[in-house]
Amino acid sequence: MFEGKEIVLGVCGGIAAYKAAELVRLYVKAGARVSVVMTAAARQFVTPLTFQTLSGRPVFLELFDPAREQEIGHISLADRADLLVVAPATANLLGKMAAGIADDLLTTTLMACKAPRLLVPAMNSNMWEDPICRRNVVQLREFGVQIMEPATGMLACGWEGQGKMPEPQEIFDLTRNLLGPRDLVGETLLVTAGPTREELDPMRFLSNHSSGRMGYAIARAAAERGARVHLVSGPVERAAPAGVELHPVISAREMHDRVMALVKDCSMVFKTAAVADFRPACRHAQKIKKGADLSLRLELRRNPDILAELGRLPGDRLLIGFAAETEHLREHARRKLEEKNLDLVVANDLTVEGAGFGVETNVVHLLYRNGKEEELPRMSKDLLAHRLLDRALSLRQTGTFH
Numbered sequence: 001m002f003e004g005k006e007i008v009l010g011v012c013g014g015i016a017a018y019k020a021a022e023l024v025r026l027y028v029k030a031g032a033r034v035s036v037v038m039t040a041a042a043r044q045f046v047t048p049l050t051f052q053t054l055s056g057r058p059v060f061l062e063l064f065d066p067a068r069e070q071e072i073g074h075i076s077l078a079d080r081a082d083l084l085v086v087a088p089a090t091a092n093l094l095g096k097m098a099a100g101i102a103d104d105l106l107t108t109t110l111m112a113c114k115a116p117r118l119l120v121p122a123m124n125s126n127m128w129e130d131p132i133c134r135r136n137v138v139q140l141r142e143f144g145v146q147i148m149e150p151a152t153g154m155l156a157c158g159w160e161g162q163g164k165m166p167e168p169q170e171i172f173d174l175t176r177n178l179l180g181p182r183d184l185v186g187e188t189l190l191v192t193a194g195p196t197r198e199e200l201d202p203m204r205f206l207s208n209h210s211s212g213r214m215g216y217a218i219a220r221a222a223a224e225r226g227a228r229v230h231l232v233s234g235p236v237e238r239a240a241p242a243g244v245e246l247h248p249v250i251s252a253r254e255m256h257d258r259v260m261a262l263v264k265d266c267s268m269v270f271k272t273a274a275v276a277d278f279r280p281a282c283r284h285a286q287k288i289k290k291g292a293d294l295s296l297r298l299e300l301r302r303n304p305d306i307l308a309e310l311g312r313l314p315g316d317r318l319l320i321g322f323a324a325e326t327e328h329l330r331e332h333a334r335r336k337l338e339e340k341n342l343d344l345v346v347a348n349d350l351t352v353e354g355a356g357f358g359v360e361t362n363v364v365h366l367l368y369r370n371g372k373e374e375e376l377p378r379m380s381k382d383l384l385a386h387r388l389l390d391r392a393l394s395l396r397q398t399g400t401f402h
């Protein structure tokens with residue numbers, strides 16, 4: 001897949017710049033041709049000679065380079081790229097790109113490039129969480145720029161949190177999918193994501209910790225691979241991925257109605273949402289007052305089981321469910337697969353570190369209708385999304401999984 005491909009790798013000034021050297025090595029080993037563009041700040045951390053030696057090619061540094069001006073450096077780099085990756089990408093680079101500033105070789109090349117662009121941010125966790133940076137990430141994603149979620153852990157600056165550059169191998173695996181075939185052209189996916197909210201009164205609701213990350217990652221990955229994607233999402237704080245049709249809903253019943261209206265045209269369903277099983281028996285029109293009572297009894301009613309209902313529909317669409325469990329993972333997941341008539345259930349144990357709600361990674365166990373099981377190692381939700389789509393395609397093509 002990498003054989004003969006042109007990858008332009010931008011390196012910004014951050015301590016993670018040293019890891020970009022390993023990334024070049026992985027690309028070159030896989031057969032790609034790599035052109036490295038370094039910002040001035042990157043050269044404070046690693047020398048151009050390191051990248052030149054590993055890529056076997058000159059390293060690009062200056063916007064106006066008399067030796068190369070005949071071919072207009074940034075345009076020829078942008079034109080030749082099959083993929084443009086920036087790793088590490090600093091807060092400065094994200095900000096400049098979101099604002100349309102192109103004042104050096106890397107930012108001009110990024111703006112002139114029509115190939116897929118992947119930014120791999122690495123920075124202090126407070127910078128990553130800063131509202132200005134969040135806004136830039138949302139905006140860039142809306143423009144179709146891929147942004148990998150940073151990893152969480154101990155940062156070079158001494159802080160602990162989200163902001164670490166993911167390992168080169170993970171970046172490499174993700175770029176494989178960006179270069180990969182558009183193998184979902186012709187498929188229409190229905191993906192549900194996030195929690196549902198069941199309102200008690202105008203200011204209170206019942207809900208859960210789902211952040212929507214897994215479902216959004218599947219929707220994004222499927223769109224990248226050429227599928228038409230309907231994303232039915234409960235309330236989450238994230239922007240719809242580029243090219244995806246977003247259907248925002250609040251409650252389980254709204255999600256049910258939207259899913260049922262869309263499903264007829266869909267060939268695959270990923271039921272990632274964490275749907276509330278119950279809702280308050282009545283929604284109070286006014287705020288519930290506590291009065292003198294020391295306790296309050298809530299009466300709840302069952303919500304429709306959307307997935308079970310989908311499993312009873314005729315047709316040969318693929319049905320993929322999720323099971324988040326805190327005990328007896330495989331038994332509960334297998335029971336869900338059978339009761340809801342699924343092709344595949346993606347089970348994750350919420351007690352395992354790096355799995356489940358609100359984290360960037362997931363550790364899942366796959367259970368297939370034919371009795372087969374598969375354990376996947378811990379990986380980013382972006383990468384897992386692609387793995388799940390691979391499995392769905394193989395189920396579609398062969399009717400079974402190996």
Ligand code: CTP
Pocket residue numbers: 252271272273274275276277303304305306307308320321322323324325336
């Ligand atoms: N699901 C659904 N509608 C519901 C509840 C769940 O479509 N009312 C779907 C979820 O989107 C998920 C799967 O069913 O794909 C399993 O959800 P989960 O909450 O783990 O399980 P439940 O079936 O609700 O079973 P339990 O609460 O007993 O674990």
